[in-house]
Amino acid sequence: AVTLTPQRLLVANYGNDSVSAIDTSQNSVVGTLSLVTNAAPSAIVASPNNYQAFTANNSNPNCTTCSGYGETIFNPSTMTNSGFLTGHYPNTLTLSADASTLFVGDDEIDLSGLQFLRVYNTGTGSNGPTIALPASPTQSALSPDGNTLYVVSSNDGYYQYGVEPVDAITTVNTTSMTPVNNTFSDGSTCEALAVQPTTGNVYVMCENTLLNTTPEIYITSLNSDGTMSLVSYFTIGDLSYGLAFSPDGTKLY
Secondary structure (H helix, E strand, O other), X not given: OEEOOOOEEEEEEOOOOEEEEEEOOOOEEEEEEEOOOOOOEEEEEEOOXXXXXXXXXXXXXXXXXOOOOOEEEEEOOOOEEEEEEOOOOOOEEEEOOOOOEEEEEEEEOOOOOEEEEEEEEOOOOOEEXXXXXXXXXXXXXXXXXXXXXXXXXXXXXXXHHOOOOOEEEXXXXXXXXXXXXXXXXXXXXXXXXXXXXXXXXEEEEEOOOOOOOOOEEEEEEEOOOOOEEEEEEEEOOOOOOOOOEOOOOOOEO
């Protein structure tokens, strides 16, 4: 995540349970926030006003008693902890454009067999609706107008434990909180997405691990009923766990 004033890059240190703040003008670490032991932060988002940021504490998989660490709330200007939100194994975080709502992709498959999206009011910390997802959430992002949240999810990592493979992108209307699930071929192992800022098209990276085929990026567009249509696709040479666009939308990383 990046804060604007001052400009800082916030880095989730999964291996040592901390967050680093990097001064991008000097490329040096200027602050560190220590998290609970075995927090294993997997994602960070920061509000535009620089006074509030969140980590998704995914918990170290080698720790059998580590779960329910939820999300840490912290001040990115001072790098101090200011509270926690509930959660089991949160994987992905997205803030609404005005930073009033936090969307958390959470996985409770080991507890309840459920995977879902938690919605929080960032001002009060109160819970909003809980939205069921078809698989384990891996990444999420908002449409350029902020009216639609996209969540990509995959259960392919649980296939070895007897869980049926499911791969999907869910669209959520951020006003009505109504979800629509759009599925890929089972075994596609879809784990990353990015929204092109100019067209609003959603690019989804699928590893195709269980299909034993070359990884692909699917270009999709949103329909008025929340379904997604395939625009095009292309293959990539290797696996990718993250996608991002340049601000003008002309380059995909």
